[in-house]
Amino acid sequence: xxxxxxxxxxxxxxxxxxxxxxxxxxxxxxxxxxxxxxxxxxxxxxxxxxxxxxxxxxxxxxxxxxxxxxxxxxxxxxxxxxxxxxxxxxxxxxxxxxxxxxxxxxxxxxxxxxxxxxxxxxxxxxxxxxxxxxxxxxxxxxxxxxxxxxxxxxxxxxxxxxxxxxxxxxxxxxxxxxxxxxxxxxxxxxxxxxxxxxxxxxxxxxxxxxxxxxxxxxxxxxxxxxxxxxxxxxxxxxxxxxxxxxxxxxxxxxxxxxxxxxxxxxxxxxxxxxxxxxxxx
Numbered sequence: 547x548x549x550x551x552x553x554x555x556x557x558x559x560x561x562x563x564x565x566x567x568x569x570x571x572x573x574x575x576x577x578x579x580x581x582x583x584x585x586x587x588x589x590x591x592x593x594x595x596x597x598x599x600x601x602x603x604x605x606x607x608x609x610x611x612x613x614x615x616x617x618x619x620x621x622x623x624x625x626x627x628x629x630x631x632x633x634x635x636x637x638x639x640x641x642x643x644x645x646x647x648x649x650x651x652x653x654x655x656x657x658x659x660x661x662x663x664x665x666x667x668x669x670x671x672x673x674x675x676x677x678x679x680x681x682x683x684x685x686x687x688x689x690x691x692x693x694x695x696x697x698x699x700x701x702x703x704x705x706x707x708x709x710x711x712x713x714x715x716x717x718x719x720x721x722x723x724x725x726x727x728x729x730x731x732x733x734x735x736x737x738x739x740x741x742x743x744x745x746x747x748x749x750x751x752x753x754x755x756x757x758x759x760x761x762x763x764x765x766x767x768x769x770x771x772x773x774x775x776x777x778x779x780x781x782x783x784x785x786x787x788x789x790x791x792x793x794x795x796x797x798x799x800x801x802x803x804x805x806x807x808x809x810x811x812x813x814x815x816x817x818x819x820x821x822x823x824x825x826x827x
Contacts, residue, residue, distance in 0.1 A: 552651035553625040554592040654711035675726030750810035
């Protein structure tokens with residue numbers, strides 16, 4: 547099963563909109579192309595990808611023509627193209643694959659991490675230390691594969707001409723945790739200071755002095771895909787990534803992220819805190 551990419555989500559939303567505009571139920575639309583209700587539901591919910599020919603047949607029955615027909619068929623073709631992450635699929639469970647597929651197409655990400663430096667901001671040795679201390683025993687080759695995979699994800703931050711816009715909030719607790727030992731930890735903090743100099747990367751730290759806050763229980767990520775696409779929120783649990791895209795869920799996650807920004811230090815103050823940690827202050 548292909549990962550649920552932003553293109554697949556966009557295609558599913560378009561198919562649902564055209565069907566509803568034509569006044570057809572899933573059952574009736576399925577009959578028109580000799581398919582089933584469940585198959586069309588999976589297309590509309592981006593759980594599976596229809597072929598461009600199937601999309602054409604559906605849209606013809608929905609009386610869609612002109613640019614709308616052409617553009618939707620082209621979207622179906624694009625959605626079928628494998629992403630760069632496919633070569634690493636042996637390392638990923640389904641939920642993680644879905645998240646990475648969406649992350650790779652996001653234009654901006656708001657991220658909060660309570661326990662570790664966010665993956666998009668980690669150094670190679672910091673990643674290795676996490677992999678060695680994870681719940682599964684991994685061989686050296688598998689660890690290096692995971693390191694390279696995460697470094698490839700980070701390339702979005704320096705991509706041209708459209709780099710990923712990242713607004714990261716990190717709990718100070720994550721910065722105090724000396725993952726990999728003193729040297730690896732110090733290198734990671736120095737890396738954060740360097741990354742904060744990139745115009746489209748913002749790093750805010752929630753100091754321990756802030757006490758309890760709404761992010762204490764876990765990580766939160768909000769992925770944005772541009773003005774015409776609905777954002778998606780994701781949290782990481784011991785069971786893997788969980789995604790939320792309903793209006794109510796997104797409103798809740800957005801309010802939590804807004805709260806986290808209010809208790810975080812400014813980027814300038816956050817840089818100073820990180821520098822002080824390095825100096826042992």
